[in-house]
Amino acid sequence: MSMTDHEKEGATMAWTPDQLRAxxxxxxxxxxxxVPFADLWDRDEHLPEGIVxxxxxxxxxxxxIPTDLGGGGYDSATFGILCEEIGRGSAxxxxxxxxHGMVCQALTIWGSDEQRxxxxxxxxxxxxxxAFALTEPNIGSDAKNVETTVTRLEDGSxxxxxxxxxxxxxxxADLFLVFGQQEGKPVAFLVEKDRPGFSRAPLSGLLGxxxxxxxxxxxxxxxxxxxxMVGRPGFGFTHVAGAAxxxxxxxxxxxxxxxxxxxxxxxxxxxxQRKQFGVHLREHPLIQRMLTDMITHIExxxxxxxxxxxxxxxxxxxxxxxxxxxxxxASTMAARVASDAVQIHGAxxxxxxxxxxxxxxDAKIMEIIEGSSQIQQTIIAKFGHLDHVRxxxxxxxxxxxG
Amino acid sequence: METTVxxxxxxxxxxxxxxxxxxxxxxATGLVTSLFAMHLVLFLEKEFGVKVDNRDLxxxxxxxxxxxxxxxxxxxxxx
Numbered sequence: 001m002s003m004t005d006h007e008k009e010g011a012t013m014a015w016t017p018d019q020l021r022a023x024x025x026x027x028x029x030x031x032x033x034x035v036p037f038a039d040l041w042d043r044d045e046h047l048p049e050g051i052v053x054x055x056x057x058x059x060x061x062x063x064x065i066p067t068d069l070g071g072g073g074y075d076s077a078t079f080g081i082l083c084e085e086i087g088r089g090s091a092x093x094x095x096x097x098x099x100h101g102m103v104c105q106a107l108t109i110w111g112s113d114e115q116r117x118x119x120x121x122x123x124x125x126x127x128x129x130x131a132f133a134l135t136e137p138n139i140g141s142d143a144k145n146v147e148t149t150v151t152r153l154e155d156g157s158x159x160x161x162x163x164x165x166x167x168x169x170x171x172x173a174d175l176f177l178v179f180g181q182q183e184g185k186p187v188a189f190l191v192e193k194d195r196p197g198f199s200r201a202p203l204s205g206l207l208g209x210x211x212x213x214x215x216x217x218x219x220x221x222x223x224x225x226x227x228x229m230v231g232r233p234g235f236g237f238t239h240v241a242g243a244a245x246x247x248x249x250x251x252x253x254x255x256x257x258x259x260x261x262x263x264x265x266x267x268x269x270x271x272x273q274r275k276q277f278g279v280h281l282r283e284h285p286l287i288q289r290m291l292t293d294m295i296t297h298i299e300x301x302x303x304x305x306x307x308x309x310x311x312x313x314x315x316x317x318x319x320x321x322x323x324x325x326x327x328x329x330a331s332t333m334a335a336r337v338a339s340d341a342v343q344i345h346g347a348x349x350x351x352x353x354x355x356x357x358x359x360x361x362d363a364k365i366m367e368i369i370e371g372s373s374q375i376q377q378t379i380i381a382k383f384g385h386l387d388h389v390r391x392x393x394x395x396x397x398x399x400x401x402g
Numbered sequence: 403m404e405t406t407v408x409x410x411x412x413x414x415x416x417x418x419x420x421x422x423x424x425x426x427x428x429x430a431t432g433l434v435t436s437l438f439a440m441h442l443v444l445f446l447e448k449e450f451g452v453k454v455d456n457r458d459l460x461x462x463x464x465x466x467x468x469x470x471x472x473x474x475x476x477x478x479x480x481x
Contacts, residue, residue, distance in 0.1 A: 316444065
């Protein structure tokens with residue numbers, strides 16, 4: 001389906017001709033290779049190897065990796081457009097793009113020269129698929145207190161013991177960025193899938209992201225060389241996970257705009273076809289109100305994502321809060337839009353004939369991953385206070401200077 | 403001196419007690435959260451045109467305002 005005028009205006013306001021051309025390509029790819037199959041993947045709880053390969057062949061898996069390491073070197077706006085389009089097609093596939101990108105981002109920023117040279121070219125082509133392993137059976141938002149233990153051995157290598165749960169793409173990833181504690185210090189390690197002591201078990205029957213190939217990981221005396229440590233002991237959470245989560249939040253925020261657009265497009269189609277009380281649904285004022293809210297909120301979320309992207313490219317410290325704000329708004333917006341989309345579809349929205357039930361289930365997950373809405377609320381409110389105190393000090397200094 | 407002033411101005415946003423001394427342990431202020439850490443790295447890179455990388459991840463490089471200034475000066479000298 002073509003863009004609405006609102007979408008065209010929103011898209012052209014901040015994007016360059018190159019970015020718009022990229023969007024056209026992403027959009028055609030998603031319409032052809034993802035949209036027709038996303039419901040099937042959801043029902044099968046499986047992402048076919050072919051779609052992962054297609055994503056890799058288009059350069060999507062290396063989108064944000066620097067060009068000198070084999071990546072696409074996309075600017076944040078172009079990457080955001082990619083995430084939006086993939087999110088419109090399949091939240092499960094967006095999940096792969098997200099967690100793979102989080103590993104790429106952590107290595108790009110905090111990897112050693114050897115790690116970057118060894119892994120980023122392979123991650124860029126999709127020869128290696130990455131996944132992010134922070135969450136555990138007992139630890140979700142309280143990520144600084146992960147229970148996975150890291151022990152330094154006499155030969156300088158490290159032994160990892162613990163469990164990781166709800167790991168997106170855990171069934172198919174080749175390389176995991178695993179977080180643990182070494183004598184109370186958060187630390188991050190790369191763990192290859194074939195390391196002795198590493199095993200994984202698929203998780204199924206989830207509410208949403210059903211095709212995201214989630215797994216539970218077990219690290220039972222898994223020994224990795226010192227060269228697999230990313231960053232330094234004590235910096236695993238604040239810096240390595242922080243960089244990865246910041247990237248993930250941007251990806252999810254943009255993906256939520258896409259998910260909501262998928263809902264809107266489904267509703268625009270449905271309300272133009274279905275009649276009740278003798279007129280098309282689109283003629284009913286209460287339906288119009290829901291569509292209006294969808295269009296407005298999607299536009300607002302996209303603008304927050306675009307702003308975050310612009311700040312990211314400028315390496316502006318404000319990008320961190322802009323990204324949190326965009327993720328928070330976009331994910332709560334997507335959940336509301338998806339709920340209204342099911343409402344507009346009525347009983348049809350609850351069945352498998354229409355995609356809105358999948359969007360509804362996936363949208364809920366968006367409010368939980370890469371920092372739940374409650375974590376975002378905590379961060380955003382805290383930062384609001386910090387800003388306020390700084391402004392008061394500045395005004396006070398200005399006043400005292402007379 | 404100018405580097406110290408800029409870093410102090412940045413830190414003021416995160417420190418309740420704005421009178422922290424240049425050699426005072428920032429970790430003891432409870433300041434170092436992931437939010438702060440990411441802001442600090444981006445601030446240093448943007449403001450001073452340096453690249454903070456994994457070799458710089460040493461608590462002693464970020465423990466005090468003086469230590470951060472020394473890190474910036476070292477990176478500028480070797481750039």
